Structures are given as structure tokens and as C-alpha cells.
Amino acid sequence: MNLLKQLCQIHAPSGNESGMKDFILDYVDQKKDKWVCQPEVFHGPELQDCVVLKFGSPKTAAFAHMDSIGFTVRYQNQLVAIGGPEVHSGYKLVGQDSLGPIECELEVNKDHQLFYKFGRAIDRGTDLVFKCEFEETDTEITSGYLDNRLGVFNLLKLAETLQNGVLVFSCWEEHGGGSVPMLVKFIYDKWQISQGLISDITWVTDGVYPGEGVVISMRDRNIPRKSYINRIIEIANSSDIPYQLEVEASGSSDGRELQISPYPFDWCFIGAPEENVHSPQEKVNKHDVICMIDLYKVLMENL
Incomplete structure (x- = not known):
């Protein structure tokens, strides 16, 4: 496999x-x-x-x-879903923007809005996916x-x-x-x-x-x-x-x-x-x- x-x-x-x-x-x-x-x-x-x-x-x-499926970085720390991902706070997301590799954390608020938690701002338009743990x-x-x-x-x-x-x-x-x-x-x-x-x-x-x-x-x-x-x-x-x-x-x-x-x-x-x-x-x-x-x-x- x-x-x-x-x-x-x-x-x-x-x-x-x-x-x-x-x-x-x-x-x-x-x-x-x-x-x-x-x-x-x-x-x-x-x-x-x-x-x-x-x-x-x-x-x-x-x-x-x-x-x-995945996520697109919007403004500030907002995310927009790509397709229909299952979402829960704490899921690890990965990707890359102009400043380098990204591993961040998904955050879902009580209104079911999606955000990322990371040490810096991520370029808008960057796509993120679940971290693969095979x-x-x-x-x-x-x-x-x-x-x-x-x-x-x-x-x-x-x-x-x-x-x-x-x-x-x-x-x-x-x-x-x-x-x-x-x-x-x-x-x-x-x-x-x-x-x-x-x-x-x-x-x-x-x-x-x-x-x-x-x-x-x-x-x-x-x-x-x-x-x-x-x-x-x-x-x-x-x-x-x-x-x-x-x-x-x-x-x-x-x-x-x-x-x-x-x-x-x-x-x-x-x-x-x-x-x-x-x-x-x-x-x-x-x-x-x-x-x-x-x-x-x-x-x-x-x-």
C-alpha cells in the first residue's frame, strides 16, 4: 500500500x-x-x-x-470550505504560502464559522488540507x-x-x-x-x-x-x-x-x-x- x-x-x-x-x-x-x-x-x-x-x-x-476537500484562507484568520469537509476544532491543517510551509489548527466557533490558529497571518487564497496520518x-x-x-x-x-x-x-x-x-x-x-x-x-x-x-x-x-x-x-x-x-x-x-x-x-x-x-x-x-x-x-x- x-x-x-x-x-x-x-x-x-x-x-x-x-x-x-x-x-x-x-x-x-x-x-x-x-x-x-x-x-x-x-x-x-x-x-x-x-x-x-x-x-x-x-x-x-x-x-x-x-x-x-479542503479549505481556502479568506481574510484575517477566516477559512472557507472547499467541498464538504467534516470540521472539528483541533484538526491539523497543512499547506504552503509565500513565507513557507504551514501546519496550523482548525477552529470552529459556536456559529459554525471556520478559522485557523497559527503564529502568523497566512496569505489569502492559500489552500489548506488535513494533515495526512496514514x-x-x-x-x-x-x-x-x-x-x-x-x-x-x-x-x-x-x-x-x-x-x-x-x-x-x-x-x-x-x-x-x-x-x-x-x-x-x-x-x-x-x-x-x-x-x-x-x-x-x-x-x-x-x-x-x-x-x-x-x-x-x-x-x-x-x-x-x-x-x-x-x-x-x-x-x-x-x-x-x-x-x-x-x-x-x-x-x-x-x-x-x-x-x-x-x-x-x-x-x-x-x-x-x-x-x-x-x-x-x-x-x-x-x-x-x-x-x-x-x-x-x-x-x-x-x-
């Missing part, structure tokens, strides 16, 4: 994903010679900070967002930003054996999305791909349990096409990989932007369930992570 630990420690809140983009490009350049199929790598100004890897003759694209046991991983560094990890592991498919690393998902409309046009125009998988992290709930396999989401706030979901479940059933079915009324992902795009794009959210969502102590079961990677391998080959 050393790669996952590295990913969790990269500073990349929504809008500032360039560090994650650079890591992915370096990783691909170092590892691709050992992969089953050599990918074409697409990045640059036309994709902003996003990255697309194309393998063989693709029929399916898997999407993972690179960004995380812990691993025989069965579990606890860390900030498993959402969605685990989704990125899944795609990078998938790349080792993928022969046909597109892997898409997107931006801004935690703060309302924004990059997927451009990305879906890019991959549809180039390869006429019209089906996708969302490599992201879901929640442990009253019907989804840690340690019982990867989660196939039948719906969240958005409803994907049932015939596509049924195909995925049929393939999962034939694979003998442990999985759980999720039905929720809230939550969203890059799948929403695929659904509302002007392209005939099917999608399904598939990911490991986690506890302590959007906190510095997000927790996943290793068995669920392994099931996630295994199911993506099967789906990318058979969809």
Missing part, C-alpha cells in the same frame, strides 16, 4: 490538482514499460490539469477524480483523503494489466465538478466511447458494510440507466468477486456530469465503502479495496 500512502500525502484540493497530475505523469513514465499494454498519454493545456490514458481499442472509460493494519487503512486517492490508486493498479480501455483522471469533483464535460467530449470524439465506470469511494451505511466487498451503486441522488447496471451486476455475478449493492437518495459523483452531458453515456459508480467520510480519519477495509481492483479488471475486459 506504499503507492496509496504516497497518493494520500499529495496536496491537491479542488482547483489545485497540478501536484497530483505531475505525480501521475511521473508514475506512468516510470512504470509503463512493465505494463501489459503501453498507453497513449494525453495531457496539456487542452485538458487543463486532467490526464487521460488510452490502452488498445477501448470500449469503456473509468473515471477517478484527483482532487480532495495508518495501516492487517485488515484496515485509515487516512485523510482515501476519497478519492483510493480511486486513483485503483486506476493505476488497473493500468498494469489493462489491454483495452481509457483511464480518466478528473478535477474539481469535490466542489461541484467541472472537468468531466470537457473530458467526455474529448474521449467520445476520439474513440466513440459511451460507457463509463466511476472509481470513487462510497459510504458505510445501514445497508453497506465494511469487509463485505466492493459496492455497486444502483443509484444515489442520480439514477443511471437500469439496463447498464443490470449488465454490470450480471458480469459481477459470473466473476465470484464479493460485492454489495447500494441504493441511496443522496450523494453524487462525476457520474452526474456524464448523465447530463449531451452524449449518450452510461455510467455506474463502483467503489469501496468507507467510514468517517471527509474527515482526517477516513477508514476502509483492505478486503474491499482488493475486491474493487479485481472487479474493475473484469468489467473493463467484459463490458
